[in-house]
Amino acid sequence: MKGEVRIEQLLEDDTVFEAGRRVILSDAKGVERDIEIEFFRRQHGRCVAKFRGIDSISEAEKAVGSEIKISRESLPVLEDGWFYTFELRGCSVYTANGEYLGIVTGVIDSGGTEVLQIDLENQETLVPFAQSYLKKIDLQERRIEVDLPEGLRELNK
Numbered sequence: 001m002k003g004e005v006r007i008e009q010l011l012e013d014d015t016v017f018e019a020g021r022r023v024i025l026s027d028a029k030g031v032e033r034d035i036e037i038e039f040f041r042r043q044h045g046r047c048v049a050k051f052r053g054i055d056s057i058s059e060a061e062k063a064v065g066s067e068i069k070i071s072r073e074s075l076p077v078l079e080d081g082w083f084y085t086f087e088l089r090g091c092s093v094y095t096a097n098g099e100y101l102g103i104v105t106g107v108i109d110s111g112g113t114e115v116l117q118i119d120l121e122n123q124e125t126l127v128p129f130a131q132s133y134l135k136k137i138d139l140q141e142r143r144i145e146v147d148l149p150e151g152l153r154e155l156n157k
Contacts, residue, residue, distance in 0.1 A: 004049070004050045004060065005049055005054070005060045005063050006046050006047065006048055007047045007049050007068060008047070013076050014040065014042075015076060016075065016076065017037055017040035017047075018037065019037055019038060020036060020037065021037045021070075021074065022034055022035070022036055022037075023035060023036075023037060023068050023069060023070055024068070024070075024071075025063065025066050025067075025068060025069075026066055026067045026068075026069055027062070027063070027065065027066045028065040032069070035052065035053060035054075036052040037049060037050070037051060037052075038050040038051060038052045051063075083137070083139055085107040085114065087139055088104045088116065088137070088139075088144065089104050089107070090142060091137075091142045091143060091144045092142060092144070093116070093118050093127075093143075093144045093145075093146060094143065094145050094146070095145070095146060095147070096135060096145060096146070100120070101118050101120060101125055101146070102119050102120030102121075102123070102125060103118065103120070104116055104117065104118055104144065105118070105119045107129065108126070113128050113129055113130055114128075114129040115128055116128075116129055116144075127146055127148065133146050133148065134146055135147050
């Protein structure tokens, strides 16, 4: 069908892309527009969406590189103790003995274990998002406590 776009889905819950849902389409230049999902499906292991008003291949090509943003209120409610990884951005990270490591600037999907990207004065530290390293995540306090394996810091230099 004309106007369909293939998307990279970061959420595991397909219900966020149900027909009729309003999302924000943010292009590579940062221009945002409110748009409605006409339909969503999985095809050959990929996610395909059709947005109302994008009805031709040339219009769909303009959406290449865009980001689909979903309001926090529209996200599925999570069980206690669960969170979305985007909520970790901006959290302060400390070692178990209280040493400040920096601020979470992103969560990298490495194809396996996700990795916390931590920045301190333009020095980046990458910490695998694994229970053995992450000792405490307190979203209310915006604080994460980690127990780094020996040698990890040297690998990040």
